[in-house]
Amino acid sequence: MLQGVRRFFDQDVEVKKRFYTRDHTKPVIYNSNFDLFTSPSANWRDTFISFMAPSPPPPEELPEVCRDIQIEYSKEVMKLGRVLFQLISEALKLNPNYLGDLDCDKALAFAGHCYPACPQPDLTMGATKHTDDGFITVLLQDEIGGLQILHDQQWVDVPPTPGALVVNIGDLLQMISNDKLKSVEHRVVANEKGPRVSVACFFSTSLAPSTKVYGPIKELVSNENHRVPRNHRL
Ligand SMILES: O=C(O)CCC(=O)C(=O)O
Numbered sequence: 001m002l003q004g005v006r007r008f009f010d011q012d013v014e015v016k017k018r019f020y021t022r023d024h025t026k027p028v029i030y031n032s033n034f035d036l037f038t039s040p041s042a043n044w045r046d047t048f049i050s051f052m053a054p055s056p057p058p059p060e061e062l063p064e065v066c067r068d069i070q071i072e073y074s075k076e077v078m079k080l081g082r083v084l085f086q087l088i089s090e091a092l093k094l095n096p097n098y099l100g101d102l103d104c105d106k107a108l109a110f111a112g113h114c115y116p117a118c119p120q121p122d123l124t125m126g127a128t129k130h131t132d133d134g135f136i137t138v139l140l141q142d143e144i145g146g147l148q149i150l151h152d153q154q155w156v157d158v159p160p161t162p163g164a165l166v167v168n169i170g171d172l173l174q175m176i177s178n179d180k181l182k183s184v185e186h187r188v189v190a191n192e193k194g195p196r197v198s199v200a201c202f203f204s205t206s207l208a209p210s211t212k213v214y215g216p217i218k219e220l221v222s223n224e225n226h227r228v229p230r231n232h233r234l
């Protein structure tokens with residue numbers, strides 16, 4: 001999969017610019033700094049994004065150099081997601097199908113990132129400090145490294161392990177778990193070595209307008225840890 005992402009970014013600008021857009025209704029959204037106009041600072045990173053579930057784009061709309069692997073990889077991540085949400089449900093002492101029944105495992109956004117080699121890495125960030133806003137993120141990173149999480153006010157490296165995936169809890173899962181699970185703050189430092197590539201698959205809500213309301217799961221709200229419900233319509 002990482003080779004497929006490298007193949008996408010290695011293409012000629014003339015080929016890539018066909019996908020260049022900030023319009024989220026397009027099947028592939030390729031740009032530098034998808035949050036350029038809302039973020040306080042820019043990232044040293046380019047990204048292409050597609051929404052692969054529940055309604056994937058027609059295969060011919062995906063970049064030819066990585067479409068087969070992108071489709072296959074996304075299917076495997078969906079299968080993994082079903083198991084992860086069962087395990088997380090059990091960890092929360094809920095019925096194993098609980099989070100699946102809430103559709104936490106139904107919508108997937110695929111992001112292929114490229115962090116170019118940076119001549120002055122101490123002057124910028126690959127990705128500035130943030131939390132992911134969905135339920136969970138399944139992350140595949142190459143061997144270069146740079147991902148860090150904030151733990152006890154200290155930045156801790158998440159070193160790349162060949163064949164391993166990193167799973168992050170996101171804001172929505174923190175909210176519905178009534179803060180039992182924490183959405184981890186993380187960032188990516190820039191590097192003189194590169195390009196670094198990674199794939200972040202976000203289990204989130206579908207982009208389609210929905211009347212579904214998510215709030216803290218009632219079984220997880222007791223008298224001791226009661227909080228003002230923060231229901232979110234998505
Ligand atoms: O590239 C990485 O290692 C992290 C990417 C990330 O945090 C994100 O896409 O939200």
Ligand SMILES: [Fe+2]
Pocket residue numbers: 130131132186
């Ligand atoms: Fe992230």
